Amino acid sequence: MKIMLVDDSKTMRSIQKGILSQMGHTDLVEACDGQDALSKVFAEKPDLILLDWNMPNMDGLSFLQAYRQKDKATPIIMVTTEAEKHRVVDALKAGVNNYVVKPFTPDALSSKIAQTLEKCGKAA
């Protein structure tokens, strides 16, 4: 399964990569902001996107709106922080499938991914 990581922090992506590879996901694509993600997502066709919300150039919401116009199926998990939780509801309405609050444990991420994929009819 191919997972796309969209986060402006390289360290954050490394952390997520570490957790994902512990879970056995090694087919990963990285993007450093919404714009970068948008330029890669249609070529890479990931099975799941982990999307940070607060990014320069193009933030998570703008990416989501642009992406959802063309692809409504690919599950997206929003990566957010405790302080930004109030945005979750709007994000979900805009087309995010699930969310995870950082800092998260490998278990938390893993169960969120499993849940999300199950809802979207894909096997984990």
Add this chain to the structure above:
Amino acid sequence: MGSKSISDLINQLAESVILTDVNDPAAMAQLHGIFEQLNQQLEEQQDSVIPQQVFPRCIELLESLILNEFDDPQTVLDDLGQAVGVFQELQNGEQALEDVTFPKSIGFVAPESDQTSSTPVDSLSIDLPANVDEGILIEFLSRQPGELEKLEQQVMELEKDNASNALGEITRMIHTLKGETGLLGLTQICDLCHAMEDAIASRPISELIEPMLTIKDWLERIFGAYAGKNEAPEPVAEMLALLGVTVKTDAQADADNAQANEDAEQTFFADPTLVAEFITEAREHLDAAEVELLSVEDDPNNEDTLNAIFRSFHTIKGVAGFIGLPDIQALAHISETVLDRARKHTLELSGESLDIAFEAVDSMKRLIDRLQVALEAGKIPDTDPDLHIILDKLHVLADPSAKPKVVEPEVEPELATEDAQPDSELPEEEDHRNAKVGEILEHEANIAPDTINKAVAIQDNLRKAVPKIGEVLTKMCGVPEEQVNKALDKQQQAKSKAAENSGQSKSVQVAETVKVDAPRLDRLVDAIGELVIAQAMLSQSAIQNVSGDVALMARNLSHLDKITRELQEMATSLRMIPVRSTFQKMARLARDVARKLGKQVNFVMEGEDTELDKTVVDRIGDPLVHMVRNALDHGLEADSEQRTANGKSATGTVCLRAYHKGGGICIEIQDDGHGLDEQVLLQKAIERGVVSESDQLSQQEIFHLIFAPGFSTAKQVTDVSGRGVGMDVVKRNIEALRGKIEIQSEKGKGSTFTIRLPLTLAIIDGMVVRLSTERYIIPTLSIVRMLQPGEVNIKSIMQNGQALLVDDELLPLVRLDRLFEVEGAQQDPTQATVVVVEYSERKMAILIDELIGQQQIVIKSLGATMRGLPGIAGGAIMSDGRVGLVVDISGLMNLSRNTGSTIPSMAITGSDLSDLPVSKAA
């Protein structure tokens, strides 16, 4: 058309609510949307049978569900489902509003139903936890009087008959209460219940009857207080005391936190590369934030800028949270809050608040530096003792209504963890990993926990004096000193052991990195592709043309040559970075210095995108700091009146610019101040004995006097500059970069300092010259002209030997063969060639045998033994594989000036060195 009817929406809702899974936030968000639509429609339509008041509550519940704030989400969702069922009944006219009941969590009570059990929420007399769920709380509170009565009954039964099963019932009730209060965020009651459970398990029941009854009364009163019926009771601590539980002091709690942090830290260094990456990234963010902050000064309300700064701290906070860096996280968090206020325009960043923001960036940089030091040593980062200062300031900005926090948990862990060196006042030496002295004493010396608790309490009272726990124990609690000392020794041992362990743990170097933009790398990859093709073509032509089509071969070779050259250029360009980052630091510096000096300064930067070798950019920082400081402090007039009196604008201008010139880069610092005064400079230099009165100095040489060690023109030594160290350091640093400084200055109009630097340190253009059988390289940058002198050019001067008249200038003639003791060189200038070189406005003529040609050379150092040879800058490998020596022009000038002729016992030639290992230049 338009929006759906209310009954349609309710039906849709009924359908969705059944299908919704609590683990599917997206589905719940849809539900949320329908509720919102319904709410809006009902708001517009006043006469609906459904009470509109219910909806905000439902929406709230759903939001909490989505955010996973309930322990039992399914029940809440079921309640919502039930509520939707009630909507349907009402909408279809099956039931009247008076007859229906909503689930309690919805918190809506129909007008006619019994109101005694419900509690008006807004009249609560004591503060509830911020995020407490009102509906659930009301339901909970209404149940409590009955429950507490039952509890009382059971306790009394227990008193009568110890063997009855009342105890089991009591335990169960307390446990339930604990769970419920925990969920509701009523932590103090939850803690109390927990203490009761503990007490029941560990102490004789007969002792507990009284306390339990008192606690029951207390609970009644606190629930009454929550319901707004009566005053709040005494603090929970008194109840806990009844159970024999000492309330944890802040100090203890802090120590516990420290312990917890320590645990976290021990695990996080499992991945040092991640931390190293974080350090690099955090620095980039901070540099960027600093730049943005500078622009905030001019435009405090620019949302993009504020957002960018916010994001920098936000990212740092996020990552710090992951890898367990509480200090960094705390600082980033509060800074983020402040910036959030700024971008929401509830706080303007200007003046003092902007200074605090800058301070926050600086503090964060320090924390990152500490982290790097700790990481490289393989240790856990220690706390910054000054961190609370900036945190307090930020707290005030973040929440002006709050008083500044006095105690910072992270910075005072020493309150309960005894320091191994009682006399040491250095907080840097603190370490969290120690066991508490109190604990050791308890274990090893059988001191009663009560005594230690007492001591801790006393210690807590004496916070300001920060006494050591050991001292408190000996002085106030009568614990023998030897025991405390023993405990201290133990702690010391444990500490050093821990230090050893951490010393062995892996350490990591934060490697220097260069950011390269993708197009550059693409070009490099392209060029390498071409190289491969060219190489293939060449071998092809070699095979096919055994007979020898030399022309084709030559063409391919020249093609290969071209690509190699390109590749070299590109590889060099990979190290090139814009001077922007260094310039921006100067902008910040200029701002701070201007404020400190109380001068109005307009600091202008030009050409920040000019690229230089990374090493040069990094190393130019220090000299620039001195020069910018000087420009502001000495260059500009002391006050604006002085300026206006001279017909200048009150605001001084200092311009920092970078541009390409020739094969190098110029960095200029220009001020429009009073300029350098030749007379004053000269006089001062004579006073200091730097020059003698008889010396004839050019203007340029007089200006350069400011670079002499210990030379300061400032009449007063200020905080900012003027101690006379500085400028000579500047000169040394720049010469180390093979650069030079030129000064232009006009009295009353200002000065310009120009630093000329080579593009890169690794490669120079060199002129290869022959002297007898030896070859030397003269840097092309310093060559002015070359000529074959005629008889008329040669002049003899007493003492100084020969001189050469070139273009009406008399230049000293330097014979390299004499300086370097090379035999067999051409002695007659008319038969030889002369290279005229220039260094800091001084020229000289070097006599050589022959010019061989120009070549790009990679300078290599001659290794430690040969370092610092006067007149030699380094070695280079020539095209035939032999070593050629690179002539150091400035060194050569000093050499010829001081000695006039030969350097004794210094015969060095390339051939002597050809078998030496040549190490790469740093």
